[in-house]
Amino acid sequence: MDEPKVKRVVVAGGGTAGWIAAYALVKQLAPLIEVTLVESDEIGTVGVGESTIPTCRTFHQYMGIDEREFMRATNSTFKLGISFENWAAEQDRYIHSFGTLGHGTWLADFHHYWLEARRQGWAGEIGDYCFEHQAAAAEKFATSKDATINYAYHLDATSYGQYLRGLAEPLGVRRVEGKIREVRQNAESGDIEALLLQSGETVEGDLFIDCTGFRGLLIEQTLKAGFEDWAEWLPTDSALPVQTESVGAPKPFTRAIAHRAGWRWQIPLQHRVGNGLVFASAFMSEDEARALLAQELEGEPLFEPRLIRFKAGRRRKSWVNNCVAIGLSSGFIEPLESTSIHLIMIAVTRLLQAFPFRGATPAARDRFNEQADREIIGIRDFIVLHYHATERDDSDFWRHCRNMTIPDTLRERIELFRAHAHAYQDSHDLFRVDSWVQVMLGQRQTPASYHHVARLMPEARLREALSSLQANISRAVAGMPTHGEFLQRYMAG
Numbered sequence: 021m022d023e024p025k026v027k028r029v030v031v032a033g034g035g036t037a038g039w040i041a042a043y044a045l046v047k048q049l050a051p052l053i054e055v056t057l058v059e060s061d062e063i064g065t066v067g068v069g070e071s072t073i074p075t076c077r078t079f080h081q082y083m084g085i086d087e088r089e090f091m092r093a094t095n096s097t098f099k100l101g102i103s104f105e106n107w108a109a110e111q112d113r114y115i116h117s118f119g120t121l122g123h124g125t126w127l128a129d130f131h132h133y134w135l136e137a138r139r140q141g142w143a144g145e146i147g148d149y150c151f152e153h154q155a156a157a158a159e160k161f162a163t164s165k166d167a168t169i170n171y172a173y174h175l176d177a178t179s180y181g182q183y184l185r186g187l188a189e190p191l192g193v194r195r196v197e198g199k200i201r202e203v204r205q206n207a208e209s210g211d212i213e214a215l216l217l218q219s220g221e222t223v224e225g226d227l228f229i230d231c232t233g234f235r236g237l238l239i240e241q242t243l244k245a246g247f248e249d250w251a252e253w254l255p256t257d258s259a260l261p262v263q264t265e266s267v268g269a270p271k272p273f274t275r276a277i278a279h280r281a282g283w284r285w286q287i288p289l290q291h292r293v294g295n296g297l298v299f300a301s302a303f304m305s306e307d308e309a310r311a312l313l314a315q316e317l318e319g320e321p322l323f324e325p326r327l328i329r330f331k332a333g334r335r336r337k338s339w340v341n342n343c344v345a346i347g348l349s350s351g352f353i354e355p356l357e358s359t360s361i362h363l364i365m366i367a368v369t370r371l372l373q374a375f376p377f378r379g380a381t382p383a384a385r386d387r388f389n390e391q392a393d394r395e396i397i398g399i400r401d402f403i404v405l406h407y408h409a410t411e412r413d414d415s416d417f418w419r420h421c422r423n424m425t426i427p428d429t430l431r432e433r434i435e436l437f438r439a440h441a442h443a444y445q446d447s448h449d450l451f452r453v454d455s456w457v458q459v460m461l462g463q464r465q466t467p468a469s470y471h472h473v474a475r476l477m478p479e480a481r482l483r484e485a486l487s488s489l490q491a492n493i494s495r496a497v498a499g500m501p502t503h504g505e506f507l508q509r510y511m512a513g
C-alpha cells in the first residue's frame with residue numbers, strides 16, 4: 021500500500037473535545053499519524069460539561085482507560101440517571117434511569133404489559149420494574165461480576181481535560197500553547213493548510229479538527245459551514261454555572277429541577293457539587309436568574325457564577341474540506357440529557373473508523389455529515405419532548421413551550437405514544453425505547469390504548485411475572501451499599 025497522504029493531524033482547541041480527539045487519534049492511529057494540539061490559555065475552555073451517559077464507559081474501554089484511575093483523577097461519582105423535578109407539573113418528580121424496564125416480548129415491549137396491569141389496578145410505578153431506577157431512588161450503587169448495572173459518571177470537566185492530556189502527551193501528542201490569529205487556506209481547493217499563531221508560529225497540517233468551541237474558528241469563521249438555529253424549539257440560551265461545597269452524600273443521579281423559565285442542574289462529585297441555572301433570556305433577565313440561583317443553591321458557592329450564552333442548533337456540515345468539527349463547534353442542543361460529551365465521543369469514533377488516510381473524499385464527508393445530522397436531530401427531539409409535553413401553565417415560558425410548534429418527527433412520536441403506547445428506537449437514535457417510555461410517562465403522556473397482546477396474558481401470570489420482578493429487584497437493591505459507601509470503598513481499592 022502507498023504511503024498515507026494524511027499524516028499530520030492538527031487539533032485546534034484543548035477543551036474536553038480537543039483532548040478526547042487528540043488522545044483517541046494518537047492512541048489508535050499513531051504512528052500512522054502525528055497529532056498536534058493548539059490551545060490558548062488566555063481564552064480557556066467552557067469549563068462545564070460534567071454529566072455523562074453510559075456510552076462514555078464504552079468509549080473509555082475502547083481507549084484503554086482504567087476506571088479507577090480516571091475516577092480518582094476527575095473526582096467522579098457514579099450516575100444511574102437523571103431526576104426530573106417540576107417538569108410535567110410543579111412538585112412532580114420522575115427518574116429517567118439508564119436501566120431496562122422489565123421484560124417485554126418480541127411482539128410488545130414491557131410497558132404494554134405494565135399498562136394492562138395498571139388497568140387491572142394493581143401494578144406499581146413503571147420504575148419499580150427497573151433495577152437502575154430502584155437503585156437510584158434508594159441512592160444505592162454497586163458494580164459486581166454477577167449482575168450488570170448500566171451507569172455513567174459525573175466528572176470534573178477541567179480535571180478530565182487534564183487527565184486526557186496526561187495520557188495523550190506521553191503517546192506523542194505535541195501541545196502548542198498560543199492563540200490562533202489566522203487560518204491559512206489553499207487558494208484553489210479551500211483546504212486548510214496551516215494555523216498561524218499570534219506568537220508567529222505556524223502549525224501546518226493535512227487534516228484539521230476544529231474543537232474551538234462555540235466560535236467554530238475553522239468550520240464556521242473560515243469554511244462557512246452554516247448553522248441551523250433551533251431556538252424556536254429550544255428556547256433556553258443562557259446558563260449560570262457555579263460550584264458549591266458538598267452537602268450530604270453524593271447522589272447517584274443528576275438532578276434537573278425545572279423553574280419558571282428553564283431549569284437548574286445539580287451534579288454531585290466526590291469533592292464538590294456542580295450547579296447551574298439554565299434559562300431563556302426572553303423570559304428571565306440575568307439579574308432574576310442570579311437571584312433565583314442564589315436562593316436555591318444548597319451549599320456554599322465556591323465562586324461567583326459566570327454567564328454563558330449559547331445557541332441551540334447544529335452546524336449544517338460538520339466535515340467540510342479537510343476540517344472536521346467536533347464538540348461545541350459542531351453544534352449544541354443544551355445540557356438537559358447530558359448528551360454533548362457523547363456526541364464528541366461518537367464523532368471521534370466515526371472519524372477513527374473512516375479516517376481519510378488518502379485524503380477526504382466527498383463520499384466520506386457526506387456519510388459522516390449524514391450520520392451526525394440524524395443523531396443530533398434524534399437527540400433534539402428527545403430534549404424538546406421534556407419542554408413541550410408538560411401540564412405547567414404557571415409562567416409565560418411554560419405556556420410558550422406547551423403551545424410551540426414542534427418538529428414533525430417529534431409530533432409523530434408523541435401521537436403514536438398517546439394513541440397506541442408505541443415507542444421506538446430508529447437505527448440512528450441514541451435513546452432507547454426505555455428512555456422514550458420513561459420520559460413520555462414522566463411527562464404525563466397517557467396512552468389511550470396499548471398492544472392487545474398484553475390482554476391475552478392471564479391475570480395470574482401477569483401478576484406473578486411483575487410481582488416477582490419487582491420483589492427480586494427490591495431484594496437486590498436492599499442488599500446494596502449506598503452510593504457514598506460504595507464510592508469510598510471503590511476509590512480506596
Ligand SMILES: Cc1cc2nc3c(=O)[nH]c(=O)nc-3n(C[C@H](O)[C@H](O)[C@H](O)COP(=O)(O)OP(=O)(O)OC[C@H]3O[C@@H](n4cnc5c(N)ncnc54)[C@H](O)[C@@H]3O)c2cc1C
Binds near residue numbers: 232348
Ligand atoms: C451550560 C452548559 C452545561 C453543559 N453540561 C454538559 C453536561 O452535563 N454533559 C455534557 O455532556 N455536556 C455538557 N455541556 C457541553 C460540554 O461542556 C461541551 O461539550 C464540552 O465541554 C466540550 O467543549 P469544547 O471542547 O467543544 O469547547 P471549549 O471547552 O470551549 O474549548 C474550546 C477550546 O478552543 C480553544 N480556542 C478557541 N479559540 C482559540 C483560538 N483563537 N486560538 C487557540 N485556541 C482557541 C480554547 O482555548 C479551548 O481550549 C454543557 C455545556 C454548557 C454550555
